Amino acid sequence: MEQSRKAFIQKAALGIAGTAAIPFFSKTAIAGNTSLKAGTALPVGIAGYTFAKFDVEKSIAMMKRLGIHNLSVKDFHLPLDSSAEKISTVLAQFAAAEIKVYTVGVIYMKTKEAVDTAFDYAKKVGVDMIVGVPNYDLLDYTEQKVKSTNIKIAIHNHGPEDLLYPGPAEVLDRIKSRDARMGLCMDIGHARRAGANLEKAIKESGNRLFDLHIKDVTATGKEGKAIEIGRGIIDFPAVVKALNNINYKGMCSIEYEKDMTDPLPGIAESIGFFKGVIVSNI
């Protein structure tokens, strides 16, 4: 294939996988191209916790510079008790920057009321999925809410310190016989720290893998720290191949937790690396 055309298709394709993913490449690069096949590449987003030290405006400015258009919004940018007006204002800010809020979370649910609050919030925000952490004894109730609202739950694993869901296995074991709208938001850094083999975990998750928090870590175990993607211990080509093998249709949201008061270069390097691996594995 002619070189630039091949590159164009590779890259443009990255943006249109999944259903509602917004491309990370410029609109001009996508416009006019009618030969792209959907589902040929993984879409990239950002997990809101990355911007824990920044307000909505500054977070949007960074996302614009990074060319990223998909966000998992965190409560510090859009509190769970927000009024309808507040929600509409914040969503309008993101929309003006061509940023789609594709999910909410991570939301911890330790009581029935917290489950109710999370699903009401997701409905008001207009997303079809919550990234959340319901206590074990709330899984039955959470399943009822999934059925009654048609809003999915992607349960998030948080590493060896997490008493409920350290790795993906602890999530899958508890949801695999439940409603198909109950799944996993695999945090690959925490999963690796919890000792998971990521290729195996992705394969075993299959269509229960709804969302991803993509990061790299320095080591397995509790001592593992966040680091720029590509500088740590995770084998990203293997992760991307495994995602392609299960025909993953969700988002790959970068969650950068290093240099949190000055994260932009590290986020940029991380996104660049992950995109480079994606482009190489189409």
Place this chain on the structure above:
Amino acid sequence: MEQSRKAFIQKAALGIAGTAAIPFFSKTAIAGNTSLKAGTALPVGIAGYTFAKFDVEKSIAMMKRLGIHNLSVKDFHLPLDSSAEKISTVLAQFAAAEIKVYTVGVIYMKTKEAVDTAFDYAKKVGVDMIVGVPNYDLLDYTEQKVKSTNIKIAIHNHGPEDLLYPGPAEVLDRIKSRDARMGLCMDIGHARRAGANLEKAIKESGNRLFDLHIKDVTATGKEGKAIEIGRGIIDFPAVVKALNNINYKGMCSIEYEKDMTDPLPGIAESIGFFKGVIVSNI
């Protein structure tokens, strides 16, 4: 292969290709590993022009943050008429930051005196290669200097505006029958703007390809502008595969020419992307 070990080897290997390349991964990641095969991956550096708006200290600070240890030094950081003391001071600054100055340039040579100056300078700086642009009528003289000093010349192409060497072909045509120490520093962005097919150009350059300026561009032709690597028209997996195919042993120096007063996020994204492609093609 066990996952983390495979990733470790992939990544560690990136740093040790070539002869004197310094890894872009941390020393701790490299230390203690004795099973790495040299020459299995491409080493990454930075072309000094990237830091045109910054002094040596600020440039070093950025390189440290980026984890890059190889620099093609530009005259604004180390002028051609520098005293021996100045050279030794600047080199010590880089060395203290574990940065190796592996070449000098781009140096334009429009007179015999300029050729003399460039080779004297390279010798004083202690590099074995100059990235330069000698006028056509100075190629014979440049070849004499290469022979008498054993310092290589890598001629740099500069795109459709360049009256001497717009693309790699214009360099190769003029050096292919000359001393084997005369070669090419292919600026892939300018080459693409000049209409070159990069895979073909890399293959044709073969062992005359001494150095690389790695960048992405928005379009072919004079209207093509610099952009973060991965966002433009260049097919980087194809470039990396072509480099692997010729068993390229030189440096891959990122040259970032966008946002030059605030380049760090763009450099970081560019380096991340290129590293992601390299890691995927070992």
